[in-house]
Amino acid sequence: MKKIASIPLADVERIEIRVTRCQKTLSKVKAESGADYILNGGMWNADGGPCPLLKVDGKMLADADYDSYGYGWDQGPDIQLTPSMKSRNFISCTCLIAPWGPVDKPGYHEKGQGGTRGRSAIGLKAGELCLYCSSDGSSDARTPEGLRDELAALGWESAVMLDGGGSSQCDFDGQAIKASRKVHNWICVYTKKGGVVPPEGENTMRKQYTVTPSVGVNIRKGPGTGYDKVGGYSKGTVITVLEERDGWGRTDKGWVKLSNLSLSTSSGGSSTATGRKTDTGVPIKEMLVAAGRKNRPGGANPCTYITIHETGNKANGADAEAHGSYVRGDSAEASRVSWHYSVDDDSIVQHIPDGEKAYHAGDGANGPGNAQSIGIEVCVNADGDFAKAQANAASLVRLLMKEHQIPAANIKQHHDWSGKDCPQTIRHTTGAWDKFLDLCKGKSTTPPALVADVDVLAGAGIVGSPDYWKAGSGYSDGNVVCLIHAMAEYIRKEGN
Numbered sequence: 151m152k153k154i155a156s157i158p159l160a161d162v163e164r165i166e167i168r169v170t171r172c173q174k175t176l177s178k179v180k181a182e183s184g185a186d187y188i189l190n191g192g193m194w195n196a197d198g199g200p201c202p203l204l205k206v207d208g209k210m211l212a213d214a215d216y217d218s219y220g221y222g223w224d225q226g227p228d229i230q231l232t233p234s235m236k237s238r239n240f241i242s243c244t245c246l247i248a249p250w251g252p253v254d255k256p257g258y259h260e261k262g263q264g265g266t267r268g269r270s271a272i273g274l275k276a277g278e279l280c281l282y283c284s285s286d287g288s289s290d291a292r293t294p295e296g297l298r299d300e301l302a303a304l305g306w307e308s309a310v311m312l313d314g315g316g317s318s319q320c321d322f323d324g325q326a327i328k329a330s331r332k333v334h335n336w337i338c339v340y341t342k343k344g345g346v347v348p349p350e351g352e353n354t355m356r357k358q359y360t361v362t363p364s365v366g367v368n369i370r371k372g373p374g375t376g377y378d379k380v381g382g383y384s385k386g387t388v389i390t391v392l393e394e395r396d397g398w399g400r401t402d403k404g405w406v407k408l409s410n411l412s413l414s415t416s417s418g419g420s421s422t423a424t425g426r427k428t429d430t431g432v433p434i435k436e437m438l439v440a441a442g443r444k445n446r447p448g449g450a451n452p453c454t455y456i457t458i459h460e461t462g463n464k465a466n467g468a469d470a471e472a473h474g475s476y477v478r479g480d481s482a483e484a485s486r487v488s489w490h491y492s493v494d495d496d497s498i499v500q501h502i503p504d505g506e507k508a509y510h511a512g513d514g515a516n517g518p519g520n521a522q523s524i525g526i527e528v529c530v531n532a533d534g535d536f537a538k539a540q541a542n543a544a545s546l547v548r549l550l551m552k553e554h555q556i557p558a559a560n561i562k563q564h565h566d567w568s569g570k571d572c573p574q575t576i577r578h579t580t581g582a583w584d585k586f587l588d589l590c591k592g593k594s595t596t597p598p599a600l601v602a603d604v605d606v607l608a609g610a611g612i613v614g615s616p617d618y619w620k621a622g623s624g625y626s627d628g629n630v631v632c633l634i635h636a637m638a639e640y641i642r643k644e645g646n
């Protein structure tokens with residue numbers, strides 16, 4: 151017999167390591183703690199003391215002079231696989247799936263842990279906390295390597311085997327494997343009651359990237375080239391970025407520059423045309439989150455406000471369709487993340503109908519940001535043109551203002567709802583938000599002389615997209631080079 155639980159991290163209120171020093175049974179722990187999920191924890195010695203490494207609520211109970219991958223967390227939803235014991239809680243035993251993949255030769259004592267036995271494990275998969283328990287002596291008993299292969303096949307992105315054999319026991323929301331053994335410590339998971347609080351979109355996007363340069367990329371100690379190198383990833387490696395800062399992404403091994411990576415797009419499919427267009431002719435495509443997904447909560451959105459975000463994702467390829475693929479996938483559903491539109495420098499893709507709520511603003515399930523606004527993510531991918539993406543977003547805002555009679559005063563930043571530093575680039579560029587609002591109001595901020603000169607060049611056939619040049623700033627290097635060639639060609643032809 152075996153039991154497997156997958157709990158969205160968004161639903162996790164708290165994870166506790168409950169120490170009972172081999173004096174309490176599972177049913178007693180369940181009655182006393184009221185936890186929703188309970189699993190036997192780490193191993194212990196004959197004298198009843200815990201085996202390394204174990205830290206509980208800030209207290210080091212079993213330290214060692216070596217590092218080992220284990221799970222660390224402060225409250226619970228922040229749990230991650232790490233070699234560091236900095237968090238308030240840390241538990242380790244035998245790492246089966248490491249940041250680089252399944253471990254070839256998991257480290258364990260053959261006598262104490264080897265053979266085919268009941269097994270317990272904890273892991274993470276696409277925004278979910280995963281717990282595993284199989285009963286000793288049953289047909290589901292496994293060797294550590296067999297367990298590793300089973301968990302990898304289940305899609306676990308990381309995994310640590312806990313104590314096993316006769317200690318294997320669990321109660322996963324009523325689904326129990328019972329054993330009489332009283333173990334040293336228990337992993338107790340408490341889920342949120344009375345509804346899940348949706349998180350802020352950009353924080354929870356755990357993204358898969360592929361290393362693109364043929365020479366690979368350096369891994370550094372911090373987010374910048376001034377930090378020491380600590381290793382490298384070779385071309386083609388697929389890595390998970392846990393956090394992004396200043397154009398750098400943190401993996402389990404260190405920091406890498408995002409412009410050296412491409413977003414690995416997965417199962418989300420591609421967009422379909424709708425026929426809807428903005429006043430600058432940008433087509434609005436659709437990649438809707440399927441009805442019934444947990445990140446498409448439904449409920450009427452009165453479209454009172456428009457909320458502007460930035461994706462915070464500088465990787466090449468992190469465009470509107472890539473974000474559509476993400477928001478339609480399992481990871482966004484497990485983290486309860488969604489928004490209405492993604493906009494890049496040449497397209498607008500819709501994910502949630504305007505008239506429905508979405509989870510992007512970080513102000514709770516019924517906050518005005520989530521429940522009364524239309525969320526727009528502007529893409530900041532390194533291979534895109536951010537000025538054009540902003541112009542496209544402004545054209546979408548104009549359309550939405552018209553369709554839903556939204557006044558300009560109700561165009562908000564994500565920051566207005568939750569205090570998050572989003573949209574970050576715009577917020578950090580002097581005058582950029584006012585300029586964006588002017589664009590939304592249809593006001594041109596371009597000097598009339600520039601407009602007149604662009605018209606002259608357009609009349610002579612030198613520029614083919616006058617609106618782009620009339621926007622007046624943020625020209626891409628490539629377009630300036632093309633303009634220079636076109637002007638030189640014009641002069642040559644005229645024989646001037």
Ligand SMILES: [Zn+2]
Pocket residue numbers: 351352458459460510564570572573
């Ligand atoms: Zn945001």
